[in-house]
Amino acid sequence: MFNKIKQNWMAFKDIFKDSNDLNEKTIVGFASFAIMVIFATADIISGLFGKDLVINELIYNSFVIITLGSFGIAEASKIFRTRSKEENNENEDEAINPKNEC
Secondary structure, three states: OHHHHHHHHHHHHHOOOOOOOOOHHHHHHHHHHHHHHHHHHHHHHHHHOOOOOOOOHHHHHHHHHHHHHHHHHHHHHHHHHHHHHHHHHHHHHHHHOOOOOO
C-alpha cells in the first residue's frame, strides 16, 4: 500500500516537470471548473432545503476568470504552435525549392 501511495505521489510530481505530456494550463482550468461545479451543486442542494448559500462574488468570479484564462491560453498556444509549424514547413519548402525571380 505504501508503494502504491508513493507511486501515485511520483506521478503527481511528474506533472510539474518540464518534460511531460500533460498541459498544466488545462489541469488548472479543469480544477477551477470542478470547483465551480461543486459551488453550483452546493447552491442547488442548499436551495432545495430552503437555505441560501452565500458565495462571495469575487471568489466565484476569480474561478471563472481562471477557468476561461487557462482554457483560452491552452487553446491559443495550440493555434500558435500550429501556425509556427506551418511557417517552418513553408520555410523548409522555400529552402529546398527556391523561387526563381528575375
